[in-house]
Amino acid sequence: MPFLLTEEQRDFARTLDALLGAADTATAVRAWAAGEHKPGRALWTRLAETGVFALAVPEEHDGMGPLPLELAVAFVELGRHAVPGPLVETVAAAAFLDRLGDAGAATDWLPRIAAGDAVIGLCADGAPFALDADAADTVLVVGGDTVCRTETHGPVQATLDPARRVSRPLGGTVLARGPAVTAAAGHAVDLARLLTAAQALGLGRALLTGTVDYVRQRTQFGRAIGSFQAVKHRLADVLIGLEFAQPLVHAAALALAGDAPSAGADVAAAKVAAGEACYAAARAALQLHGAVGYTDEPDLSLWIRKARPLRDAWGTPAACRARVLAG
Amino acid sequence: MPFLLTEEQRDFARTLDALLGAADTATAVRAWAAGEHKPGRALWTRLAETGVFALAVPEEHDGMGPLPLELAVAFVELGRHAVPGPLVETVAAAAFLDRLGDAGAATDWLPRIAAGDAVIGLCADGAPFALDADAADTVLVVGGDTVCRTETHGPVQATLDPARRVSRPLGGTVLARGPAVTAAAGHAVDLARLLTAAQALGLGRALLTGTVDYVRQRTQFGRAIGSFQAVKHRLADVLIGLEFAQPLVHAAALALAGDAPSAGADVAAAKVAAGEACYAAARAALQLHGAVGYTDEPDLSLWIRKARPLRDAWGTPAACRARVLAG
């Protein structure tokens, strides 16, 4: 039982990291926040070429999935580079459509998702808002045992993360109804929760790395501020949080891949740990960058502002803690 | 509105501090923990001579009270010096008997309490145990609108604080019944809560002072450990906790003295703040004394072990937080 990523999985992560590192995601984030989706969609296309979306789609629909662990590995990198858009929602929608058993809807959408040509909004788990509905080709809305699709929505509203804009889905036509919807939605929510945790983990890693770099070079009182014990201990705690969240994310992905009975609780545990670790990383990043971190000029501010909404997306810490104990 | 202790009140505190500082309370605490109450009772007698117990008793019963603020001032010092025994319970019992309106019981007990000759156990507010029933002349047990007195109890049980031994009161004869009991008990519980908060504040101050002294002289790696920033910041946080708890204790005492409608909530707020600050002080004291703090040899260990039971006595933090919002 080697509980380690394979060389292949690590190569995949490195490839994504290199691709995104060279792609100036910060500019795409700023554009996305302004409602300009082109640079973001271009990023999606490049991600699709590496196979990220295909991981969520089965082979019969031009994918190579579903592979939750590989998806988690990929979403750590998407989080690390703050890639904008409803990535989690699109991939979870793919899982939903795959499990729904509606051949028509699956054939319509899954190949397009795998190719990076479809952006899908997903509103489920009682959430009042859809993320980035204005950027989506369609929005799936799950309520009880019914799923609708709609392309209309209320006014787009800004959130604490400017690249995370939400609206209320409006109207819609019924796509399916019945227990298959409920089951498929349950799985899709678990996957969305897992991948949000993975994003948070990657985001937290990026915040820690950026802050370590900063405190090594920033001097005050004639010393690098990273030599002060209060700074060192705070960043040590951030690292501890992230390091212990990571294996929970990996184990939850394995559980989901194996449809284990514990998968729901495992995913919830990973979400709590990764979400809280990432938020702590963001708070430390802000405090240790001082006034620099509090302005919107450095790219870092984009990362900082993502942490809290990501912590709460697809299940707040409180909701996930309750889920852990529900078994 | 000078929200400051008067010179007289501060003199009273200094007198108690000096008396107790010279009295080797640690030895009395160790004896009390072994079930040997003599040195503790001797301390009570000396405290009675300074008028501590008389503060809880009205003039017509040989006291000079009730004076909740002066009692709080005194109990800060009792906590600072870890004086053992059911001090809070005896004083709260006095307040209970004073308000009960039963002239016989009041005449029987109040002059003796004022003189330091009576040790009274008090079991109320749903608590299953009485503190130090084996050391008490009698125990009052309030349940609903009824109060009993008893001199028998179950086996004496040790707690995390060895000088805090509890037992279940057994049997008893009814002393009074009716709404006067409920009203008197409500006031007595508030007073007990206030004085427990005051004790916690004093205990926390002693823990902080002892720890500051220790980290100034203890050297490791060629430096006083008090020069390490992690140590400094932790102790700074302890001081902040105590400093902001203190005015809550004083204000709650004023509210109780004036029978203000907010008194119950004010007392609960003071209890939360003082209890948590004291527990944080104890945890810091233990950690910063290292292995020395973890042994039972230094007197400090007696102080450390009091903090958690005191935090929970007469209302846990959770119960008190609920009370604060009940208004």
Next chain:
Amino acid sequence: MDLEASDADAAFRAEARAWLAAHVPATPLPSLETREGFAAHRAWERQLAADHWSVVSWPAEFGGRDATLFQWLAFEEEYYAAGAPGRVSQNGINLLAPTLFEHGTAEQRARILGPMATGEVIWAQAWSEPEAGSDLAALRSTAVRTDGGWLLRGQKTWSSRAAFADRAFGLFRSEPGTARPHQGLTYLMFPLDAPGVTVRPIGRLDGKPAFAELFLDDVFVPDADVIGEPGQGWRVAMSTAGNERGLTLRSPGRFTAAADRLTALWRESGDPTDTALRDRVADAVIGARAYQLFTHANASRIAAGGTLGAESSLNKVFWSELDIALHDTALDLLGPYGMLADDADDAPAHGSWAEGYTFSLAGPIYAGTNEIQRNIIAERLLGLPKEARA
């Protein structure tokens, strides 16, 4: 010891409450961090000043009411409880004015305080520089002697309010090469529209231009706009810094009002059985009350002739962490609505929680980071040894 207001104080509070009830705008003003909102807040200052409410603790001759410290605290409580607008003039009133009262000339006071009290002149602070944040003494901008005054050169940053303000004040290095970095600094005031001044607004974390960078290229400042002696700027400024950290910047009324709003929110939309949130709401209420009482005790000490020194560091750490905890709790209570920007269609009622949250995050950073405050507490209040120096 008591908490009873005197008759005079109670009357003062009642008068303030009545005036605020009659004058506080029913709908909130536009954000202070926009040109339109800045102008609206300036107009509000004029309205306050017209009835002598803009600077209650100042002497009557400068537009104040000679209010005592207790009266000032009562005014602040009423002000925040009434939900009155943020004070666009606070840099001037809280930071510059105390310095002028202590170190300024009669001429300066006569010339500067009146327009400050009416909002005719809004002041920005210009303390920090890119390399001098927490380590304020490391600043590099210079003041070079010239005929009848000084020429300022250099760069200031994180200058709050400077995007739309009229004038600024700060420290400049007037004597190069002094033995210690605190020496040879001069405290100067200058107009933001003077030749040589370039103001570049900087967005706050939420994008609003709450600060600016100032680029100064031989900006002339007449001798009349030096406060105190040239070269003595550090000592002059420290009295201001003390005010910033001490009683006047974060008045308790701000937090008691916020805790009241949080409690109202919790009663309306909170789940009463959710004890985890209940505990945090209670802690906000307890914290705000503790801060209010602690401040009253300090005010009593000052009224009795005492002074505050390093004790103000206790305040700074406490209110800044309380403020974050309070707003973090509010956002959690609001669930998916908590993360909406305040101008979003579905944004919650009961105050600007999202903006308040963003604003609270700056608390542990400015006016001396909390790390520095804890050093001060440990060294000056607890007597712990100084850290080893590199």
Next chain:
Amino acid sequence: MDLEASDADAAFRAEARAWLAAHVPATPLPSLETREGFAAHRAWERQLAADHWSVVSWPAEFGGRDATLFQWLAFEEEYYAAGAPGRVSQNGINLLAPTLFEHGTAEQRARILGPMATGEVIWAQAWSEPEAGSDLAALRSTAVRTDGGWLLRGQKTWSSRAAFADRAFGLFRSEPGTARPHQGLTYLMFPLDAPGVTVRPIGRLDGKPAFAELFLDDVFVPDADVIGEPGQGWRVAMSTAGNERGLTLRSPGRFTAAADRLTALWRESGDPTDTALRDRVADAVIGARAYQLFTHANASRIAAGGTLGAESSLNKVFWSELDIALHDTALDLLGPYGMLADDADDAPAHGSWAEGYTFSLAGPIYAGTNEIQRNIIAERLLGLPKEARA
């Protein structure tokens, strides 16, 4: 990547579980910190050893089963889940034995390991001295060369298990006046009943004699009881310290079992609507699971030929804080019963929560304080600069 056990590992786990089910005493043994309890725990070690369960990861020739790291982890999980007694021999097995395997002679291993595995000889550690706690290199006790061996002189303290143990091991200064404090130390073993040894038990926070002070007055140690080269003791000891902080001292099974007991307690006596406590129980479950998985990942790394260095500091901080939080939660859950000593009449079922709480409080102190661990994490894992030295 997977978490599936191999057939061999599953069989090993099943065998351990069956043996434990058949042998773990139905009623807990008396406290390890009493003479009677010590003897009972020693007898339990003998019972474990009789069926080769006392040192599963050792080679079979010394009484072990050549268990892999994964098998050892499985054994530990089963051991704690079964509620089996504390390990009185852990100082020997976890601290001394790894050192003997790495630095001991064949003669030492043949002579020492057998009686250690059976509990015939129980070992105490003798690292700390009054002036050398966290700063272990500051120790002063000496080993002076004599005919055929060494004479030990000085004082050791916080020596765990020493009140009732048979032998002890530690570092002694054999070369005075070296350039650096880590040099000139020698790693020696000595009997606690030897002439010149005085053992003075010290009470733990709850009064139980979990440690002792050792006074050494010319205690003779033959050359055969030196481990490694004289003067090289620091290097020899560091491999042991790594073990203490790394995988072996606090096996995940301990925390998963405790979290399971806490969850059972919460389901039985907790108020399900008390979300504040619920969140803390969930955090204990999540933390124990995270620690278990993190350890499995490290074990996988080691099995693949990797080594653990400063990473073990992450473990130390995490488990020690988890342990306190878990027990603090249990006591809060138990309300007035939570503060009762474990031997009190009304003490709660489901494990020794009060003793566990007291024991947990030592976690952030021993085996390198958490302050020191955080320094190591910051400097060695994050690459932050060293602190300024005095």
